[in-house]
Amino acid sequence: MADTINVGLVGYKFMGKAHSNGYRQVAHFFPDVKLRPVLHTLCGRDAEAVRAAADQFGWAEVETDWRRLVANPAIGLVDISTPGDSHAPIAIAAAANGKHIFCEKPLANTLEEARQMIAAAQSAGVVGMVNFNYRRVPAVQLAKRLIEDGRLGTIYHWRAVYLQDWIMDPNFPLVWRLQKDQAGSGTLGDLGAHIVDLARMLVGEITTITGLTETFIKQRPVLEGTTGGLGAAGGQQMGEVTVDDAALFLARFASGAVGTFEVTRFAKGRTNFNSFEINGSKGSLRFNLERMNELEVLLEDEQTDVAGFRTVLVSNGSVHPYWNAWWPAGHIIGWEHTFTHTIYDLLNGVAEGVSPAATFEDGLRCQAVLDAVERSAGSKQWVEPEY
């Protein structure tokens, strides 16, 4: 039986729930995991709510201040599943206390914070990983292998969109994701970070960028119990939206490929549409998260008189990564499995003392691209990411 590591998780809502499930599933499905996680302490600011979440998700202890959590000598791994403004302070304090760190994306709200997090993790000698979970969809891993094996030839085009529609109602309130001081940016850091990370993993580093951002609805109702009101509209306190609702950008890659990226929360009917297409000299492929067990491929080396894109069901344990842990071929998996895959690699990395990708350095490079998009949108110029 593998050794165990006590985990302290900060944040118990969307990602807290998804990560908790990953920690609970990992040793059940991946018995070879080199460290078995113990769901030791769940942290949130509301004592009653965090206790209820801990009971639901299976955590033993609760904590209401992350500063106490990161100082707890029993905890070996700190998981940061909070909004972006708290990533850097929690990670830096966790590293100072010698804890390994698993941090939600985007790594930080600013490039400077990302650099400080890397420095803190490096000087403490701890493992740091960013949760870019779409890296570990088996179909995305197959895309990576086809590219690495040269099956697509020279890559010419990267074309990615990540589209949602959940804030189109003007009465949707001013939640933390719409406030720059908490979220860092809007769609750019939330959705753009994912497709930038996938582009970096599959096509390589981005060298120059030109982009635009737009905020379609500039004021929204303030949530009860929060500050920042601008005055009343029909009795309702309004506040300013300080992030982008949509971002579009063009990029050049170091490899010579060119790319387009589009992210929005205003694509009516698109709830979580995360898709990319890659065109190379010898083939093309397309991935769509809504059909995440599939990869559409067209490979010149297997063209026949019925040539065309075909859809591969990526569920064969003997050739597709992570599949052996789950079910027989064709018994498909879902979005939550990507968290278990990521946590599996994280725990093996901690056991070996090696930070698995996406490392904090990957997180910084992604941040540099997001930062460049904002600078380009402001200056209306082509700009270079400041890696």
Ligand SMILES: NC(=O)c1ccc[n+]([C@@H]2O[C@H](COP(=O)([O-])OP(=O)(O)OC[C@H]3O[C@@H](n4cnc5c(N)ncnc54)[C@H](O)[C@@H]3O)[C@@H](O)[C@H]2O)c1
């Ligand atoms: N990898 C993905 O697919 C994915 C998906 C959604 C969100 N995220 C990322 O996860 C992070 C959290 O997003 P979410 O959707 O879970 O948000 P959420 O609003 O659902 O949950 C945030 C949690 O953080 C807690 N929190 C906030 N400030 C805190 C503090 N100072 N101390 C303790 N707890 C605090 C809140 O109480 C809440 O439990 C963000 O960085 C976001 O970008 C990643």
